[in-house]
Amino acid sequence: MNAPLRALVFGAGGMAGGEVLRLLAGHPSIRAEWVVSRSRAGSPLWNVHPHLRASFPDLAFISPEEASDLTPDVVFLALPHGASFPWIRRFRDRGVKVADLSADVRLADMNEYERWYGAAHPDPELVSQRVYGLPELYRDALAGTGLASGVGCNATCAILGLFPLSRAGLVEDVRMELRVGSSEGGSEPSQGGHHPYRTNVLRVIEPFRHRHLAEVIQETGIPEERLLMSVTAVPFVRGVQMFAQVTLSKKCRESEIWSAYRKAFEGQPFLSLCPARPAHLRFPDPRLVLGSNRCMVGFALEGDGRRLVLVSAIDNLMKGAAGSAVQCANIMLGLDETEGLAMIPVYPA
Numbered sequence: 586m587n588a589p590l591r592a593l594v595f596g597a598g599g600m601a602g603g604e605v606l607r608l609l610a611g612h613p614s615i616r617a618e619w620v621v622s623r624s625r626a627g628s629p630l631w632n633v634h635p636h637l638r639a640s641f642p643d644l645a646f647i648s649p650e651e652a653s654d655l656t657p658d659v660v661f662l663a664l665p666h667g668a669s670f671p672w673i674r675r676f677r678d679r680g681v682k683v684a685d686l687s688a689d690v691r692l693a694d695m696n697e698y699e700r701w702y703g704a705a706h707p708d709p710e711l712v713s714q715r716v717y718g719l720p721e722l723y724r725d726a727l728a729g730t731g732l733a734s735g736v737g738c739n740a741t742c743a744i745l746g747l748f749p750l751s752r753a754g755l756v757e758d759v760r761m762e763l764r765v766g767s768s769e770g771g772s773e774p775s776q777g778g779h780h781p782y783r784t785n786v787l788r789v790i791e792p793f794r795h796r797h798l799a800e801v802i803q804e805t806g807i808p809e810e811r812l813l814m815s816v817t818a819v820p821f822v823r824g825v826q827m828f829a830q831v832t833l834s835k836k837c838r839e840s841e842i843w844s845a846y847r848k849a850f851e852g853q854p855f856l857s858l859c860p861a862r863p864a865h866l867r868f869p870d871p872r873l874v875l876g877s878n879r880c881m882v883g884f885a886l887e888g889d890g891r892r893l894v895l896v897s898a899i900d901n902l903m904k905g906a907a908g909s910a911v912q913c914a915n916i917m918l919g920l921d922e923t924e925g926l927a928m929i930p931v932y933p934a
């Protein structure tokens with residue numbers, strides 16, 4: 586048996602970093618060798634992630650300084666926006682494969698980056714090396730790169746729901762509402778995210794143009810003026826659901842929509858369609874994918890053949906972050922892309 590590949594995880598004390606570690610705990614070919622935290626260096630990983638104690642009884646956080654000269658097989662960067670790119674540069678210059686989770690190299694167009702993130706990108710050359718981190722769209726390109734970008738969780742839910750329609754040239758316009766759980770906000774406490782204010786909430790966070798819209802435009806090619814993306818905080822911990830009202834570019838029969846989705850989802854291990862019946866299973870509830878790397882999509886076509894309701898669901902920490910990052914790492918490392926990702930959703934939850 587080959588020795589496991591060694592992973593270095595930055596932001597390991599955070600929400601998405603913890604999920605990367607949960608996945609690596611069960612990964613047959615990649616081992617979490619080093620975990621990095623600025624604030625917790627020297628303390629055991631399980632102090633922050635108690636559910637991982639049995640998997641990593643002796644693993645302790647190291648500081649970024651201790652990590653900087655290591656040469657792992659793969660680096661996962663679960664760092665806030667703006668903190669990843671110096672580390673990407675450092676490890677890529679040494680030929681180490683990097684799966685980023687942040688927004689630092691998600692956008693390919695530097696003008697768009699500046700528009701959506703409010704500052705010029707500090708390292709455009711780095712961006713030119715990266716492949717957007719969704720294997721469902723870029724499997725072949727990921728196999729030939731050393732840098733997979735992060736993906737926005739809301740963007741992932743929207744893109745995976747929409748790409749079969751956009752590829753088939755069927756989209757006139759889309760109004761989508763993303764319903765999001767609290768773990769999307771990360772582990773740092775905030776006024777809006779504090780338990781008494783976040784529990785039982787139904788709060789519209791963004792009415793029209795959430796930042797992740799930039800990724801949806803980039804990956805579906807649907808023009809910005811034909812897209813709206815609102816985001817609403819809802820009372821669950823994990824999960825994202827997109828509820829979209831789509832105007833189709835031409836009158837369609839339901840069978841045409843089914844075949845566009847079947848064609849796009851063929852050979853995609855983590856994408857599935859909801860059944861047309863029974864009615865209560867026609868659209869995906871995020872609870873049906875919790876803890877897994879899956880994305881489910883359901884739709885209904887109005888009698889006019891033009892108006893479509895489209896619903897997709899993912900676990901934001903999995904397909905929307907750590908699951909996609911591990912899937913990308915598998916591909917970049919020449920492993921089967923599903924390794925370590927075969928978990929069945931937890932249900933009921």
Ligand SMILES: NC(=O)c1ccc[n+]([C@@H]2O[C@H](COP(=O)([O-])OP(=O)(O)OC[C@H]3O[C@@H](n4cnc5c(N)ncnc54)[C@H](OP(=O)(O)O)[C@@H]3O)[C@@H](O)[C@H]2O)c1
Nearest residue numbers: 596598599600601622623624664665668687769771772906
């Ligand atoms: N949460 C989600 O559902 C989700 C989904 C998709 C993508 N993401 C992306 O994943 C990344 C991490 O998100 P998260 O939700 O895990 O956030 P988080 O819980 O706040 O974790 C981020 C970690 O990064 C470390 N950190 C903070 N500021 C840093 C800095 N300036 N330099 C270096 N390290 C820093 C922190 O640990 P120390 O201070 O101890 O080092 C912290 O534990 C973000 O870029 C986010 O956009 C998250």
